[in-house]
Amino acid sequence: MGKEVVYLPLGSSWRTQLYVDELAKAALVYGLKARMINISFPLSADSFDSSRGQFNALILLDYVGRLKRDDNLYMGVTAVDIFVPEMNFIFGIADRDRGCAVLSVARLIYAQYESSSSILKERVLKEAAHELGHLRGLRHCHNRHCLMSYSNNLAEVDEKKPSLCQECRSRLS
Numbered sequence: 001m002g003k004e005v006v007y008l009p010l011g012s013s014w015r016t017q018l019y020v021d022e023l024a025k026a027a028l029v030y031g032l033k034a035r036m037i038n039i040s041f042p043l044s045a046d047s048f049d050s051s052r053g054q055f056n057a058l059i060l061l062d063y064v065g066r067l068k069r070d071d072n073l074y075m076g077v078t079a080v081d082i083f084v085p086e087m088n089f090i091f092g093i094a095d096r097d098r099g100c101a102v103l104s105v106a107r108l109i110y111a112q113y114e115s116s117s118s119i120l121k122e123r124v125l126k127e128a129a130h131e132l133g134h135l136r137g138l139r140h141c142h143n144r145h146c147l148m149s150y151s152n153n154l155a156e157v158d159e160k161k162p163s164l165c166q167e168c169r170s171r172l173s
Ligand SMILES: [Zn+2]
Pocket: 130, 134, 140, 150
């Protein structure tokens, strides 16, 4: 396994660049360095589902897999809303075998009325670290405060701490 997490902005990059510090912290949870690529990669037209008005996460995940150049972990970061066919939306998706993932900040920063940007940034940190956990072989955790707890909404994201529980930590090789 590589020693680094490579973050690729998918689509317009200005919004994802705002979270570069949080993305670095997410990698640090696993003792990994992080690098944000400074150019943005265009979203392919075939990844947009016009009937849903959302982007297909599986197609974006495959896209990141094809952009991957080495055995580091690759995560596409996007501000567009993403989905998988059986769900209304997802925060992120990971393919452990290929070592790549996609994270969308769209729903994490959805609540515009929230004045504190620190809570928004912490959500990005937590969900990026969650997907990295899958890439490191972790499954969902029953502990609602653990990073690997599955979140279906923002309240559940906010309930998590930006760290792994003891059990998940011990599962990391
Ligand atoms: Zn998950």
